[in-house]
Amino acid sequence: MDHARRHKHIFATPATVSLMRRRLGHIPATVMPFGESLVFGQVQVTLFPAGHILGSAQTLVENEAGERLLYSGDFNTEPCSTAEPLAYPTCDTLIMECTFGNPAYRFPSRQILAQQLCDLVSEKLAQGYIPCIYGYALGKAQEAMKILSDNGFALSVHGSIIHLAQVYEKHGIDFGSYDRLRADTAVPGRVLILPPAARRQRVVKRLQKPFSIFLTGWGIRPEARFRYGVDMVLPLSDHADFDGLLKYIDRVRPKRIYTTHGPKTYYQFLRQQGYDAHPLEPSAQQELF
Numbered sequence: 001m002d003h004a005r006r007h008k009h010i011f012a013t014p015a016t017v018s019l020m021r022r023r024l025g026h027i028p029a030t031v032m033p034f035g036e037s038l039v040f041g042q043v044q045v046t047l048f049p050a051g052h053i054l055g056s057a058q059t060l061v062e063n064e065a066g067e068r069l070l071y072s073g074d075f076n077t078e079p080c081s082t083a084e085p086l087a088y089p090t091c092d093t094l095i096m097e098c099t100f101g102n103p104a105y106r107f108p109s110r111q112i113l114a115q116q117l118c119d120l121v122s123e124k125l126a127q128g129y130i131p132c133i134y135g136y137a138l139g140k141a142q143e144a145m146k147i148l149s150d151n152g153f154a155l156s157v158h159g160s161i162i163h164l165a166q167v168y169e170k171h172g173i174d175f176g177s178y179d180r181l182r183a184d185t186a187v188p189g190r191v192l193i194l195p196p197a198a199r200r201q202r203v204v205k206r207l208q209k210p211f212s213i214f215l216t217g218w219g220i221r222p223e224a225r226f227r228y229g230v231d232m233v234l235p236l237s238d239h240a241d242f243d244g245l246l247k248y249i250d251r252v253r254p255k256r257i258y259t260t261h262g263p264k265t266y267y268q269f270l271r272q273q274g275y276d277a278h279p280l281e282p283s284a285q286q287e288l289f
């Protein structure tokens with residue numbers, strides 16, 4: 001919902017159109033599969049996978065002179081099991097998000113984090129706890145479902161997450177079998193998949209022996225566990241970490257970079273690395289071409 005509005009018309013990938021309609025109702029849309037270009041006046045526009053959540057896209061805009069402007073949107077360099085892998089289209093000008101543009105944010109690989117999650121869940125189940133996995137209802141929760149169902153855990157999933165997981169299933173992501181979260185499925189031996197707000201719901205408050213794990217990149221901070229009020233935070237992120245941002249720049253090879261959605265100082269860091277980098281004010285986003 002931090003990306004979507006009830007626009008009059010949207011141009012988006014098939015999965016994004018489905019997810020937006022699932023959340024916001026019917027919105028007129030032009031479906032743009034990855035890699036297929038559309039012409040808008042003087043420019044040609046093509047979407048490429050951003051690896052952030054299912055259907056998430058970067059936008060490449062090319063003008064008649066062959067200049068290429070790439071808008072990253074939210075992106076993730078770490079491959080995950082529920083989003084298309086990030087593409088690296090080369091460009092002249094890059095507008096990029098830099099959410100984790102601070103060296104404090106370096107995450108273990110996705111594979112290691114998935115293993116840590118499974119090991120922890122196994123250990124807690126063996127100790128008689130009911131593991132409660134918290135993540136945003138779109139994206140993170142489906143990733144948790146996929147990791148845990150692929151590893152054979154019995155899942156009880158909150159309705160708001162199932163609502164969106166059904167769209168993932170229509171687009172080919174297989175979560176195996178899982179149950180809807182109810183009083184009779186919130187029992188020992190099962191793993192609960194929950195949105196953050198569910199902590200206040202009765203079915204969760206009544207659990208005898210819960211063990212709560214929040215999945216977020218912000219979890220790398222030592223105080224995160226207290227901030228989120230959970231037993232543990234794992235830094236499973238759907239954004240590129242500090243090193244991922246640099247890897248992305250290295251591969252899309254921009255001549256100039258505009259930073260957005262992240263630490264205001266990140267552009268200064270990029271300048272120190274020799275890049276022609278500028279902070280982008282939201283009001284200037286329309287004026288780059």
Ligand SMILES: [Zn+2]
Binds near residue numbers: 002003052074
């Ligand atoms: Zn996002």
